Amino acid sequence: MRLQDKVAVVTGGAQGIGRSICETFEKQGAKVIAVDMNAAEFEQANIKGYALNVTDRAAIEVFVETIVKEYGKIDILVNNAGITRDALINKMTEDMWDAVINVNLKGVFNMTQFISPVMMENGAGSIINIASVVGEYGNVGQSNYAATKAGVIGMMKTWAKEFSRKGAAVRVNSIAPGYVNTEMMKTVPDKVLDPIRAKTMLGRLGEPQEIANAVLFLASDESSFVTGHNLSVNGGLRL
Known part of the structure; x- marks a missing residue:
């Protein structure tokens, strides 16, 4: 298994792309903590839902202390939580x-600031920021x-x-999905x-599993020589 005995934290893990990431990690041997505003229920024993607001720094500090006390480490952080509030400027x-x-x-800054020292002390880790094609090319009505999403790419390169x-072998990368068939998109x-x-060159929307597969690659040791990279997973979309 590609993530055997790894401990992974995935924000926005209750649904959509985040849930696919959690389930994919679990199938590959990871112990997964799915962070969301509301704790999610999972059938898999090795996925634990944890209610957390990524804007609440005090709660994040307690969360990280709790996870490290229980598991002794955090190997993977996926910063996936995100919202939209669209309007013309x-x-x-x-x-x-x-x-x-x-x-x-x-929220991405908060989670990384508290979890990265755990990885640095352990000497290794993988952080993946979920960006967007909108962060690469912009989009009408989505200034915020x-x-x-451009910002999380910039922070990734800096980190x-x-x-x-x-x-320390703490790698940081990002993934910029195109439009994906999530519940919201329906x-x-x-x-x-x-x-x-x-x-879109491939003529369709993406599937959550296709994004999760890309995240799995960057989380695993198969990408051990990849850091500071933004991976576009958008089927060839150009806005």
Whole structure:
């Protein structure tokens, strides 16, 4: 198994891409903690749901102490939690901007700031930030979301440099998914999705499992010489 005895923390792990990542990790031998606003229930014994808000730094500190006390280490962190509050710039409220920045950008900073020292002390680890094609190319009505997803790519590149300075094998990468068939996407009408499919070289939306497969590669030792890299998994989409 590719993640045998690894301890993995996945934020936004209750549904969609995050849930697929948790289930994929478990199948590969990892002990998985699925972090979400509401603790998720999983059939798999080696996936534990944990209720946590990634904007609550005090709660994150307690969470990390709890996990390290129980498992002795954290090998993998997937920063997947994210929200959208879409509007054109002239209609976007400050609350809409702040909500997305706090979860999608500061939340990633918070989780990494508390968990990376555990990895550094252990001498190894893999951190994967879930970005977006929107963070690479922008998108109408998503100034806040685009800023956060571009930001997590920038933080990834910075952390890849910081965490390797003292010889620790703590790797940091990101994945930029295109449009994926999640529950949220099922509410979008075909008149919106059809142009996206037409702009995608493979002619379809992605599946959560396809994103999880890419995350698995970056989490595993198969990518042991990969750090500071943003992997686009978008079927050839160009916005």
